Amino acid sequence: MGVSGGMDRHERLLEIVNLVYEIEDRHQMLVALFDELRRVFAFSSGVLLPIDPACFELQEAACFDCPAENSSPYLEHYAALDPYVLRGPASFHLNRTVRLSDLAGARELARSEFADFMAMVPYRHALAAVCGFNGQPLAAFSVHRSGQRADFTADELAAVDSIAPHLGRALGIRRLLADPAQTEAVGLLAFDDRGQVLFMNAAARRVAVDGTASLIFAALPPTGPGTVCLGLRRYRVGRFPWRAASLLTSIEHDASESGFMHTASIRSGATMVRSWRDAQRLGTKLLIVGVVPFQRRVDVLSRLEKYGLSRRESTITVHGVLSGLANAEVARALCISEETVKSHLREAYRKIGVGNRQELVVRVLGLEGELLPGRGEPRCDQPAGSPPGRS
Template identity: 45%
Template structure:
């Protein structure tokens, strides 16, 4: 028996649905399996799952189940404006609460609506939908359909979708959070003692430093105060020095071994070890992601969004000022004015000094 059948036997149809929502990483695969499993519990002909831009409250491209994906494009480009679900307005929907299409518009009004043209292309006559979200944020619009000739969805069907919607919302929020923080997965943690010996590195740091000399890294880190970047074998790495904290789990690498026959370290031994720890170093290391890192660093100098865009282009491209002005759709004089402000805020005098400073490189004579 397959693992899928084992799950269904153990948890039942609803448990299998929740297992799919939380356990399948790939979003499209998760939605495909979710709609398939939902049919074990509820009869429907097709379904859609559209993302919602929470900042602009706009529907985005999404997932179509047993209906042509091209219908989603037609819907977003034209028919959404006539959709009874959309026409009710954001003030009237409740997140994670299902609504039947028949509750929003009767058959007569629906038949006269321009939206009936779209419904006939899918095709469907009945719909049950919910806005899935998390902590008050709408994240996706979920909808299932039934064709003409079949009965409308029941109140019990609505209760089921209302029960599932919060889990879809939480799953989307988790995926969104993981996407935002995925860069952290490529960053590694290293700990050096006061003598420069590497006493700890996590698995991510081990992957990042594969083939590199750790001694060279420590020398680069101590060459000048708090470098923001180091270069190992032509690979640029962003570095961040982390402060030692009394509650840090890493402190144990600085503690001496307990004396034979002693059950614990003495207070003075702990204080002495923590004092030495301050001379050690905790470092977070990650591969330099040029555009993201540059923009993040430039914003720290208090640059405006326009100044960040101009400074970033000035650093990563070899465009002349005239070309930069054309790309930014501004005059050459306006560009010069922006660059002067960039140089003032970053305390540099020209593009070369800006590049050296933002990239954390050593200037000649410095």
């Protein structure tokens, strides 16, 4: 297809890269991206599916010239049948574009249940890439073409390939600016029904050293989150529900931006394939666990305000509780009466739902897991297997 507007293909792709970084609104950026990309080559529709960085789950799509209502059935059912999701872990590479026809032939697709979803869009050919930044997958980007048109060419694949890393980087920068805390990756482990590890991402490998994955598995309570002490740090552990749109049965990312790696890749290729097939076979029985270190809170005033404290109550709480000053010292520092200090602190206790200073410190700083380990649970400075309460 010829390029319009006096620009050659290379110049048009550079324009797309520029707008990916320059347009701050994500929706406007995506519309402009698809519009400009259509000037490079023809396609019938496009989709960007954000990926939840905590659990590798595909989220509601931003659709371009395709019915938005198809997003829900895809995530709830058809994602598990998508050839892009079904491919083996060794074939995943971050920011690498792949043709649908390279994953499944026309006859194979026609016989699969996924063909029902393709008829809804509708499309026959597709190009897709998992875009990300710093080893973190952030979105699945794809363009489609109907059966009346020819399949995508190698040049068209290369065009998307040149855009994908910039899209991933732009999405990563937006995520970082919106919430700097999201830069810390969640450790992810996938266990089979016997508690054997099938997958670990790079963050989990840094945590679960020396065979400590069994401690993480044992720390999971029947319901809700739990805590576990690994080395000198305490971690929150919790389950992620397995859904059709989860990518964890086939991929996990390494710390590098070069691609995805299976945790078993350090072993033999046969073991890697077997573990991946075991994960697919387990389906909803696969136990996906997130591991996050406890973080001391530095945004104390904003946290207090979220409990409904007024600015005055927050100020007195910080001075009187978190700074360790006596009520009389706070009164002198703020030029108010000691009774006023006590009154504001009583109101702060009520709003936060605590009964004394120690409970308030633990609640506001998020230290429940660090200072109040569960009954029978060893402290971080206590060797595994030691009686609780003894050092």
